Amino acid sequence: MQLDRLTAALALGGCFLVLPQPTAAQQWQLDMGGNSVAYDTTGYVRSASIAPLLAWQRRAAYATLGGAFAEFAASQWTSQGHGDLSVLFAPAGEASRFRTEVVGAVDGSVHSGGYRAAASRGELRLHVVGRSAGFWAGGTAVTGWTSSSTGITSALGPTAGVWGRRQAWNLSVAWMPYRLEGYWFNEAQGRASTSIGRVDLTAYLGGRRAPSAAAIPNTAWGGGTLAVWFTPQVALVLGAGTYPSDLLQTLPKGSYLSAAIRLSRHRPPTWAPASTGHALYAAARGASELRFAVPGASRVDLVGDWTGWQAVPLQRAADGRWVVRVRLEPGVHRFNLVVDGQRWIAPEGSAAVDDGFGGKTSLLVVP
Amino acid sequence: MRTLKLLSVLAIVPGLLAAQQQNPVDRLRAVLPADVADKVIAIVTNATSHGLPGQAVANRALEANAAGRSGSEVSGAAQSFASDLAGGRDALQHAGRTPDVSEIEAAATAKELGVDGAAISTLASSAPSGRSLAVPLAVIGALVNRGLPSDDALKAVLARLTARASDANLVEMPGEAGRLIAAGHKPGDVGRALNTAGRPLGVPANSGRPAVRPTTPSHPTRP
Numbered sequence: 202m203q204l205d206r207l208t209a210a211l212a213l214g215g216c217f218l219v220l221p222q223p224t225a226a227q228q229w230q231l232d233m234g235g236n237s238v239a240y241d242t243t244g245y246v247r248s249a250s251i252a253p254l255l256a257w258q259r260r261a262a263y264a265t266l267g268g269a270f271a272e273f274a275a276s277q278w279t280s281q282g283h284g285d286l287s288v289l290f291a292p293a294g295e296a297s298r299f300r301t302e303v304v305g306a307v308d309g310s311v312h313s314g315g316y317r318a319a320a321s322r323g324e325l326r327l328h329v330v331g332r333s334a335g336f337w338a339g340g341t342a343v344t345g346w347t348s349s350s351t352g353i354t355s356a357l358g359p360t361a362g363v364w365g366r367r368q369a370w371n372l373s374v375a376w377m378p379y380r381l382e383g384y385w386f387n388e389a390q391g392r393a394s395t396s397i398g399r400v401d402l403t404a405y406l407g408g409r410r411a412p413s414a415a416a417i418p419n420t421a422w423g424g425g426t427l428a429v430w431f432t433p434q435v436a437l438v439l440g441a442g443t444y445p446s447d448l449l450q451t452l453p454k455g456s457y458l459s460a461a462i463r464l465s466r467h468r469p470p471t472w473a474p475a476s477t478g479h480a481l482y483a484a485a486r487g488a489s490e491l492r493f494a495v496p497g498a499s500r501v502d503l504v505g506d507w508t509g510w511q512a513v514p515l516q517r518a519a520d521g522r523w524v525v526r527v528r529l530e531p532g533v534h535r536f537n538l539v540v541d542g543q544r545w546i547a548p549e550g551s552a553a554v555d556d557g558f559g560g561k562t563s564l565l566v567v568p
Numbered sequence: 569m570r571t572l573k574l575l576s577v578l579a580i581v582p583g584l585l586a587a588q589q590q591n592p593v594d595r596l597r598a599v600l601p602a603d604v605a606d607k608v609i610a611i612v613t614n615a616t617s618h619g620l621p622g623q624a625v626a627n628r629a630l631e632a633n634a635a636g637r638s639g640s641e642v643s644g645a646a647q648s649f650a651s652d653l654a655g656g657r658d659a660l661q662h663a664g665r666t667p668d669v670s671e672i673e674a675a676a677t678a679k680e681l682g683v684d685g686a687a688i689s690t691l692a693s694s695a696p697s698g699r700s701l702a703v704p705l706a707v708i709g710a711l712v713n714r715g716l717p718s719d720d721a722l723k724a725v726l727a728r729l730t731a732r733a734s735d736a737n738l739v740e741m742p743g744e745a746g747r748l749i750a751a752g753h754k755p756g757d758v759g760r761a762l763n764t765a766g767r768p769l770g771v772p773a774n775s776g777r778p779a780v781r782p783t784t785p786s787h788p789t790r791p
């Protein structure tokens with residue numbers, strides 16, 4: 202038993218050793234904390250856990266390798282591991298909206314009582330990618346194995362999904378029907394995440410509809426995670442929610458509460474607007490709206506090369522930001538804001554060049 | 569209220585259009601003292617005769633004037649920018665390119681932002697043929713302005729150019745860099761991180777794992 206525990210711990214530690222030394226495109230994190238889990242067959246059980254995760258990205262390839270080791274009461278323990286790799290191709294060129302993604306994933310778990318389970322997953326996705334939204338369709342094949350079964354269980358099915366991002370919000374919804382042991386199951390899952398200052402929030406919601414002949418009840422699940430970053434490397438992570446049973450690995454559904462300290466190479470980047478929320482680098486060809494946050498201003502004018510450096514007043518929008526509509530030629534444009542008729546400023550977050558007189562001039566790039 | 573808003577917008581438009589349509593040289597005559605205007609126009613004419621974008625030089629003088637600078641500072645700004653334009657053009661021509669005015673102006677701006685001439689020449693010689701370098705140069709400048717080493721900014725932009733990324737994709741790079749820096753990455757690492765052109769930003773990077781399953785510690789271990 203001690204040997205099994207050592208093997209599991211070494212396998213988990215190997216997550217840190219398999220990949221070469223981290224480069225800029227790599228991320229590692231280590232969560233240390235406690236969980237309280239209630240399975241559908243038991244009351245709440247508590248555990249202390251340690252969970253490393255490595256993420257690696259280079260050009261179109263993205264991989265993660267992670268796991269968790271948890272110690273329960275009475276010397277019971279469990280260890281989980283997972284690894285996945287996806288490669289995204291642009292068969293029609295990077296400028297096109299189409300991408301093909303090939304995905305492979307494996308995961309498994311070992312328990313001190315001797316129970317073992319593993320699953321693998323292969324997926325092909327065809328993406329249509331926009332600036333702030335996209336969708337995909339494809340197919341999935343999954344297999345599962347447990348130490349208490351005699352063979353490998355397989356499931357096949359199509360998959361489709363959409364994603365979108367707006368302001369600091371990311372949303373995705375995936376639909377994954379699959380055929381398992383002669384029955385069709387319908388599964389859909391949605392996820393939303395955002396960052397507000399030092400806080401990252403993630404919420405998820407899902408459901409599975411099973412055919413009545415399969416004698417498996419329909420189920421719904423949901424939950425969320427809150428991460429508060431004290432520094433770019435340290436966060437408190439709180440989670441709560443429910444999750445469904447795993448039909449392939451015959452693992453029970455449950456509900457959980459968790460708390461952990463996360464040590465990270467750096468806070469994961471999230472898609473979010475620049476601090477002032479203006480669209481300096483997102484101006485489209487043709488007419489476009491520029492928006493600026495200028496706290497405390499009662500009047501804001503814009504001066505720039507396209508106005509002949511004559512002041513043009515901005516309008517205050519309902520959200521408090523200052524707005525002007527412009528039609529600009531492609532290229533690099535220079536401008537500044539004039540606050541209350543006196544103070545020239547380069548909006549926060551913009552690329553600004555020294556104006557040669559001790560001030561700054563903002564740059565606006567129009568593709 | 570709505571009518572008032574509409575009227576206020578309509579009131580702005582003619583002024584904006586007029587400013588946009590007026591020839592910069594005519595504006596120089598209109599806003600500068602005659603002797604300063606003569607000096608600046610001579611600089612503009614000289615620049616134009618050497619294949620440089622004279623309008624950009626005039627605009628630089630108008631900018632200095634609008635900022636309340638003296639006549640000598642206004643003409644000095646025009647002369648200085650004309651020299652920057654010539655430097656930018658030379659760096660592009662050094663790589664065997666025949667730059668257009670927008671590329672010359674972008675190269676001069678990139679130099680102002682801290683990009684060295686060698687990086688500009690490398691971009692010009694390595695970028696796919698037939699592709700305007702105006703936006704790539706401006707983006708390199710913006711990345712350097714955010715603290716990235718010139719070489720790293722060049723490599724990141726070149727990687728995306730080689731992958732046929734659009735200008736619209738390129739102009740998102742300074743914003744991406746800003747977010748990475750805000751998240752704690754060192755500027756030296758950001759260039760290499762941006763050098764991952766293949767994965768569009770919004771595509772869920774869940775590698776096929778169901779996206780909603782919480783990762784640890786939310787994803788509890790199971791006894």
